[in-house]
Amino acid sequence: MEKKNCKALHPQSMCPAFGGLRVLTRIDGSQVCLAADQGCLYGLTFVSQFYAARKSIISPGLMNAEISGGTMIDDLRRTVEEIALDPSVRLIPVVSTCVAETAGIAEELLPRRAGNAEVVLVRLPAFQIRTHPEAKDVAVATLLERFGDFTAPKKQRSVALIGEIFPLDAMTVGSILQKIGVSSVVTLPGTALEDYREAGRAEVVAVLHPFYEKTADLIRSNGGKIVEGNPIGANATAGWITRIGRALGLESEAVAAVAQEEAAKVRDVMGRFNTLDGRVIVAGYEGNELPVVRLLLEAGLEVPYASTSIAKTPLCMEDDRVISMLGTEIRYRKFLEDDMQAVEEYAPDLVIGTTSLDSFAKERGIPAIYYTNNISARPLFFAAGAATVLGMVAGLLQRKDAWQTMREYFEGTRQGLL
DSSP, X not given: OOOOOOOSXXXXXXXXXXXXXXXXXXXXXXXXXXXXXXXXXHHHHHHHHHTTOOSOOBOOOBOHHHHHHTOHHHHHHHHHHHHXXXXXXXXXXXXXXXXXXXHOOOGGGSOSEETTEEEEEEEOOTTTOOSHHHHHXXXXXXXXXXXXXXXXXXXXXXXXXXXXXXXXXXXXXXXXXXXXXXXXXXXXXXXXXXXXXXXTTEEEEEEOSTTOHHHHHHHHHTTOEEEEOOOXXXXXXXXXXXXXXXXXXXXXXXXXXXXXXXXXXXHHHHHTTTTOOOEEEEEOSSSOHHHHHHHHHHTTOEEEEEEOSSOOXXXXXXXXXXXXHTTOEEESSOBHHHHHHHHHHHOOSEEEEOHHHHHHHHTTTOOEEEHIIIIITSOOSHHHHHHHHHHHHHHHHHTTHHHHHHHHHTTTHHHHHO
């Protein structure tokens, strides 16, 4: 049988709606009503449960009859009312995906409240939102626009963090910012709807990931101060703490002392890995790849190529400038084929990428791990993050010959099955 290769380019992202569902299903008291056809309902329910949503998704299960027959809005309203019968439900996000958006959903035809719950329409069509990280931005911005307490006076010395981060990172940020005089910190996306209200009163909002453009624009339009970047690596850690302190008008000497102290801790960690040597490709699709690349470069590793699924935004310009200056080729809105070509061209010692790219690398005897489960699911910030990431990378590079051994052991098996 003749093997035919697909000539189309393959963008790297989950269904965008998945990103929004990650945000919405984790809010305490929320129950999603998904406006989607049955195929999308099945797939999105599966991936949401796989990534620990721990709650069901309810849907009227739209098919051709409902969409073409004009009953879709009535079906959604009925489903919302049924969900609202549960008194524990406080939020009903109506998530509109491709089919529903194409048919048309008028927000004014949905109730703003049902039972004890607020009802919010969140539009997440894949033909409008390119990637699942950017869908997180849409979900957070939609909730902030509805619930953010922007009209109240700003809470002095308060910070809101925007970005899905490891729980230990959130705790570490809170403890370190407290040392420079910050009074309170909330993190979005989070599990408490009250955090969205409180974020509207934050004096400073630290946007940790560069794809939260809509959220940043909303905050700016309501008089909020934005701090960009994040504390990954020694140099970025010092700069981030300094920018937070400056934006809040905190005592500069105290801020500088903490900034230098935390940067020194990161450098101490890097000193324990001063024998690290190797060529690494980073090619995830979460939108937070560039700071990780900075950390690897700062630790002395070679990173000739890095890619991400998101677009180049003003929020990532510092990382882009530093990484480019250090010789890394950066690819935004990447395709799988871009990453595969980079593996062939640069012959890395380690690939940290998507599952498809990892398979491609392993077939060539190159160590490869899934970015999402191995990087995004670990602490990244400050010294603890550096120790975690560099320790994992060091272990993989030390055992890199094992991949080639496995390839040689199974040589011919795969080809014989084709």
